[in-house]
Amino acid sequence: MKARVFITLKRGILDPQGQAVLHAIEALGQTGVKEARIGKFIELELTTTDRPAAETQLKMLCETLLANTVIEEYRFELQD
C-alpha cells in the first residue's frame, strides 16, 4: 500500500521559502502568481494491506516524526 503525505505550514505562519519563490517568479517576469507556499510531500511504501491500521500508523508517524504540529498541518492519502 502506498501512502502520500502532504505537510504544509498552517495558515498564518510566515513562509519565507514561499516568499523567495514568489520573488523569483516575479524576477522571471511572470505575472499572475499571487501567493506561493512550500510544503513537503512524502511517499511511503507500506507493507500492510489493512487500511485502518495504516491510517493509525500514519497518523502516529505524522504527529511524532514527519510534521511539526505546532506550525504545520498534515494530510495523507492511501492507495492500494
Place this chain on the structure above:
Amino acid sequence: MKARVFITLKRGILDPQGQAVLHAIEALGQTGVKEARIGKFIELELTTTDRPAAETQLKMLCETLLANTVIEEYRFELQD
C-alpha cells in the same frame, strides 16, 4: 485558480532525506514501512481563470525554477 505542484526525485536517484526518515521510523520501533521518499509540495495562487494559459505558465515555472529536471520530475493539478 489554485495550483498544486508536486516535485519528486526521479526513480533511481538516491534520496538521503528519505533514507533518514526511514531510519527514524525504524528507530521509533515502527515496522511495515518499506520505503520513504521526500519531495516538495508547492501551492500557488494564480490570478488567471484561463486553464490552458495556467498550464503553460506552470509548465514553464516548473521547468525553469521549481524543479531541477535533471534529477526531479514534476506534476501539477489545477483547482478552480
